[in-house]
Amino acid sequence: MSEILVLVEHVEGQVKKVTLELLTLARKLGTPSAVWAGAGYSPEAKARLAEHGAEKIYVADSAEISDYVVAPKAELLAQLVAEKAPAAVLVAATAEAKEVAGRLAIKIDSGVLTDVVGVEDGLVAEQSIFGGGINVRSRVTKGTPIIAVRPNATPVEAAAGAGAEEQVTVAVSDVAKAARIAERVKEEKGARPELTEAVIVVSGGRGVGSAEKFGLIEELADSLGAAVGASRAATDAGFYPHEFQVGQTGKTVSPQLYIAAGISGAIQHRAGMQTAKTIVAINKDDEAPIFEFVDFGVVGDLHSVVPQLIDEINKRK
Amino acid sequence: MNIVVCVKQVPDTATERKLRSDDKTLDRDASDGVINELCEYAVEAALKLKEAHGGEVTVLTMGPDKASDTIRKALALGADKAVHLVDDALHGSDALGTSYALAQTLKKIGFDLVVLGSESTDARTGILAAMLAERLGVPQLTFAKKVEVTGGSISIERVTDYGYDRIEASLPAVVSVVEKIYDLRYPSFKNIMAAKKKPVEKLGVADAEIDTAQVGLAASWSEVVDFAAAPPRAAGTIVKDEGDGGVKIADFLASKKFV
Ligand SMILES: Cc1cc2nc3c(=O)[nH]c(=O)nc-3n(C[C@H](O)[C@H](O)[C@H](O)COP(=O)(O)OP(=O)(O)OC[C@H]3O[C@@H](n4cnc5c(N)ncnc54)[C@H](O)[C@@H]3O)c2cc1C
Ligand SMILES: Nc1ncnc2c1ncn2[C@@H]1O[C@H](COP(=O)(O)O)[C@@H](O)[C@H]1O
Numbered sequence: 001m002s003e004i005l006v007l008v009e010h011v012e013g014q015v016k017k018v019t020l021e022l023l024t025l026a027r028k029l030g031t032p033s034a035v036w037a038g039a040g041y042s043p044e045a046k047a048r049l050a051e052h053g054a055e056k057i058y059v060a061d062s063a064e065i066s067d068y069v070v071a072p073k074a075e076l077l078a079q080l081v082a083e084k085a086p087a088a089v090l091v092a093a094t095a096e097a098k099e100v101a102g103r104l105a106i107k108i109d110s111g112v113l114t115d116v117v118g119v120e121d122g123l124v125a126e127q128s129i130f131g132g133g134i135n136v137r138s139r140v141t142k143g144t145p146i147i148a149v150r151p152n153a154t155p156v157e158a159a160a161g162a163g164a165e166e167q168v169t170v171a172v173s174d175v176a177k178a179a180r181i182a183e184r185v186k187e188e189k190g191a192r193p194e195l196t197e198a199v200i201v202v203s204g205g206r207g208v209g210s211a212e213k214f215g216l217i218e219e220l221a222d223s224l225g226a227a228v229g230a231s232r233a234a235t236d237a238g239f240y241p242h243e244f245q246v247g248q249t250g251k252t253v254s255p256q257l258y259i260a261a262g263i264s265g266a267i268q269h270r271a272g273m274q275t276a277k278t279i280v281a282i283n284k285d286d287e288a289p290i291f292e293f294v295d296f297g298v299v300g301d302l303h304s305v306v307p308q309l310i311d312e313i314n315k316r317k
Numbered sequence: 318m319n320i321v322v323c324v325k326q327v328p329d330t331a332t333e334r335k336l337r338s339d340d341k342t343l344d345r346d347a348s349d350g351v352i353n354e355l356c357e358y359a360v361e362a363a364l365k366l367k368e369a370h371g372g373e374v375t376v377l378t379m380g381p382d383k384a385s386d387t388i389r390k391a392l393a394l395g396a397d398k399a400v401h402l403v404d405d406a407l408h409g410s411d412a413l414g415t416s417y418a419l420a421q422t423l424k425k426i427g428f429d430l431v432v433l434g435s436e437s438t439d440a441r442t443g444i445l446a447a448m449l450a451e452r453l454g455v456p457q458l459t460f461a462k463k464v465e466v467t468g469g470s471i472s473i474e475r476v477t478d479y480g481y482d483r484i485e486a487s488l489p490a491v492v493s494v495v496e497k498i499y500d501l502r503y504p505s506f507k508n509i510m511a512a513k514k515k516p517v518e519k520l521g522v523a524d525a526e527i528d529t530a531q532v533g534l535a536a537s538w539s540e541v542v543d544f545a546a547a548p549p550r551a552a553g554t555i556v557k558d559e560g561d562g563g564v565k566i567a568d569f570l571a572s573k574k575f576v
Contacts, residue, residue, distance in 0.1 A: 011479065069457050069475070069484055070447055094478070095435075095443060095460055102444030103451040105413055111538030112412060114442045124542055129441075130334040136544040143538065178456035179486040182472070187480035194478050200575065224575065235497075242497050243476060248330060248438050249354055249496045257575050268330055271438075278573055279553075280566060286555070293550050296569040300558025308563025313576050316567065 002087035013040035050163025071176035074103035110143025132274025198227035206233035207262020247272035265290025318372035355434025392512035393504035409534025416448035446493035456486035
């Protein structure tokens with residue numbers, strides 16, 4: 001079967017869940033080869049990739065790749081595409097990996113599809129556009145298809161792969177070293193999962209009322225092992241930091257479960273969460289637009305409903 | 318400093334956006350065109366840099382005739398002049414075609430710094446700035462929540478999943494900015510009037526030395542196979558809280574195996 005390259009997402013040497021999703025997807029499309037770009041490769045990383053079906057692992061464990069913005073990864077992938085002639089390149093639809101995909105597309109003169117939520121036989125990709133209003137199926141028509149797939153689009157399934165390592169050396173060009181990462185600043189986020197990767201997201205809106213009361217949203221999130229999100233009205237009001245904003249001008253999330261508390265459900269918010277599998281809302285206004293697209297909704301005051309919900313969840317653990 | 322800010326006109330997200338049934342491209346006539354919101358932040362960043370370092374801000378827009386409204390809006394915010402890349406041959410260009418056309422135009426008009434929004438509300442690819450950096454062979458400083466220029470050097474804070482990266486490079490460079498990098502300004506009446514007199518240069522593909530084999534729908538590197546309105550979500554269950562709302566949600570979550 002034809003080879004499918006999967007660019008590995010990793011932080012501090014840990015393979016991210018989205019990579020396991022991509023390997024699962026790649027197995028349906030061909031034979032997955034994982035591509036490790038940057039410093040921090042380890043036997044644990046190898047094991048995790050192999051357990052999820054990586055037949056080969058191309059390892060470019062080099063600080064030169066990690067120290068510069070995006071471009072070295074695109075050079076590495078371009079080199080591998082030229083050498084291995086894969087059927088497709090899959091990357092995660094994260095901000096950075098999409099940029100890698102964009103630069104790669106130019107280098108190898110190939111089409112790129114972003115924010116894909118599913119890939120069928122024949123490498124036909126499904127996308128959900130205009131705030132979830134329209135489903136599109138598209139296909140790359142020139143070169144080696146480069147497909148950026150959203151986290152949570154494919155449930156992870158383990159399946160052993162050979163995990164045969166092949167070291168790759170890439171001579172990063174000077175132009176790819178033009179933007180240097182001088183410092184990485186980690187902001188404390190506690191133990192919560194990352195917003196875009198999380199299986200469950202709990203978001204609060206203007207209805208939460210204040211920054212202090214956002215503690216309730218965090219508590220609910222923690223009871224479910226969820227990430228916390230916010231509407232723009234909530235970030236505008238300073239209830240929660242902007243990097244947690246979900247929607248058209250914030251993050252796009254596609255979790256298994258999305259709980260919206262005190263959020264009206266404006267189209268711009270919807271644009272960031274509409275592809276969630278299950279949606280639950282709590283809103284005191286029975287005419288709030290969010291109730292038009294929930295699976296389960298409670299018309300009520302979040303300040304009494306949410307504490308009760310947290311108690312119930314904790315009781316049932 | 319010669320700053321070019323790439324501004325895109327997008328359909329108003331408050332209206333129902335459509336794809337055309339004939340060529341499956343965005344139906345630009347179905348919705349009002351507005352300035353892409355993140356491009357307003359790009360204009361703001363460009364103006365702040367000009368105010369600090371002097372120079373000139375040029376708006377660059379690729380889009381149909383009606384995009385001239387968006388150009389006027391950017392000029393009213395305070396940009397000095399504009400270049401409008403407009404040609405039927407450009408209709409239906411994908412990210413590769415658009416980045417190529419904009420890069421050719423940028424080479425022609427020259428720049429020290431190119432500023433973009435980090436994403437558009439219609440295409441939502443968020444990759445154009447990276448692609449421009451690739452095509453122009455200049456440093457990529459994207460997803461900036463802070464930008465600083467000192468002499469010929471530039472540094473930004475690039476938003477990441479864990480916080481931010483501080484990126485350093487030399488000019489010329491490409492920057493993209495995220496929402497809320499600065500507070501937006503509103504155009505004053507005086508500036509709105511002044512904008513009407515600011516120069517807007519219209520360029521076609523030949524003027525910008527754009528090879529038509531690289532742009533437009535026919536040259537696109539990908540195609541829409543088909544599209545359909547998303548099936549409506551099955552009507553959900555809505556209950557009124559009668560002192561048991563939390564319990565009911567917990568029951569629902571349990572039925573779906575989330576708890
Ligand atoms: C170009 C553009 C881009 C945008 N981008 C985004 C974006 O990325 N993300 C985003 O979210 N928005 C975005 N918006 C804004 C969007 O249009 C809405 O204004 C925003 O989503 C509203 O947030 P909200 O639902 O929290 O607030 P509101 O619309 O004010 O809704 C608050 C809701 O809380 C309910 N409520 C109040 N008190 C309680 C209570 N005690 N218990 C239960 N319910 C209560 C109310 O009934 C109401 O429905 C954008 C807008 C524009 C024009
Ligand atoms: N047709 C265009 N004309 C000018 N700038 C554009 C155009 N398309 C995209 N851009 C710029 O690229 C950014 C990101 O767009 P996108 O990659 O489409 O999400 C926008 O915020 C604009 O700054």
